Amino acid sequence: MQAIEEVSExxxxxxxxxxxxxxxxxxxxxxxxxxxxxxxxxxQPNVSQHLKKLKTGxxxxxxRRSQWVYYSLNVEDKPYLKQVIDHLPSMEERINAMKxxxxx
Amino acid sequence: MQAIEEVSExxxxxxxxxxxxxxxxxxxxxxxxxxxxxxxxxxQPNVSQHLKKLKTGxxxxxxRRSQWVYYSLNVEDKPYLKQVIDHLPSMEERINAMKxxxxx
DNA sequence: TGATTATATAAGTAAATCATTATATAAATG
DNA sequence: CATTTATATAATGATTTACTTATATAATCA
Numbered sequence: 001m002q003a004i005e006e007v008s009e010x011x012x013x014x015x016x017x018x019x020x021x022x023x024x025x026x027x028x029x030x031x032x033x034x035x036x037x038x039x040x041x042x043x044q045p046n047v048s049q050h051l052k053k054l055k056t057g058x059x060x061x062x063x064r065r066s067q068w069v070y071y072s073l074n075v076e077d078k079p080y081l082k083q084v085i086d087h088l089p090s091m092e093e094r095i096n097a098m099k100x101x102x103x104x
Numbered sequence: 105m106q107a108i109e110e111v112s113e114x115x116x117x118x119x120x121x122x123x124x125x126x127x128x129x130x131x132x133x134x135x136x137x138x139x140x141x142x143x144x145x146x147x148q149p150n151v152s153q154h155l156k157k158l159k160t161g162x163x164x165x166x167x168r169r170s171q172w173v174y175y176s177l178n179v180e181d182k183p184y185l186k187q188v189i190d191h192l193p194s195m196e197e198r199i200n201a202m203k204x205x206x207x208x
Numbered sequence: 209t210g211a212t213t214a215t216a217t218a219a220g221t222a223a224a225t226c227a228t229t230a231t232a233t234a235a236a237t238g
Numbered sequence: 239c240a241t242t243t244a245t246a247t248a249a250t251g252a253t254t255t256a257c258t259t260a261t262a263t264a265a266t267c268a
Binding site: 001002003004005007008011012014015016017020021024079080081083084086087088089090 | 105106107108109111112115116118119120121124125128183184185187188190191192193194
């Protein structure tokens with residue numbers, strides 16, 4: 001059982017199309033910022049700002065590995081959100097269609 | 105499997121605290137506008153406008169019975185939303201604490 | 209150390225959103 | 239049919255949000 005405020009904050013984070021797409025992406029694998037930028041064809045600052053919001057809201061994890069910062073989902077402990085995310089369309093084909101190491 | 109756009113639209117509707125509370129309310133029983141106004145201690149136009157958005161987004165049903173308009177949930181066919189709604193805190197006690205027929 | 213690549217942050221702006229006030233419609237009732 | 243009650247709509251203003259451009263930080267490598 002979650003507080004209304006807590007749920008509405010989480011849903012607000014998920015309700016943006018760009019952020020929701022990021023979540024759908026990360027469902028398949030962790031990704032660095034440049035991978036996500038390539039995939040979304042969005043600007044780097046735009047993606048960074050969305051990632052920060054998701055991170056601050058506790059929906060994703062962040063981990064730097066040398067010059068790259070990798071992001072991954074953090075929803076295992078949030079069943080009510082996990083359901084939503086699990087119903088998002090698979091991004092697998094589009095991920096595979098990307099050139100590997102596009103941003104290295 | 106839902107389109108990203110469709111999910112983000114639904115989540116945007118749910119991400120407002122007032123609308124999410126309305127959904128939490130309607131989980132227990134259908135209610136007319138004046139009941140909801142009483143419960144939320146919000147203005148009548150404010151509630152009407154939120155109800156309209158939820159109705160337009162397909163999340164609730166509307167039914168007029170003489171001078172009252174009753175609203176009820178319409179999420180049985182949307183499992184990814186139902187999970188979220190089912191995790192909302194129960195409003196039962198607060199509903200029972202309301203004077204019955206407050207607005208008749 | 210200087211250049212390059214990856215990412216973050218700041219500032220500015222345009223668009224979207226929510227609440228309020230005022231008014232309209234709709235049904236019931238004396 | 240005029241009044242009252244329930245609800246909807248319209249117009250307005252304030253706040254929030256998302257994106258852009260410009261710049262800062264951080265790591266790597268020549």
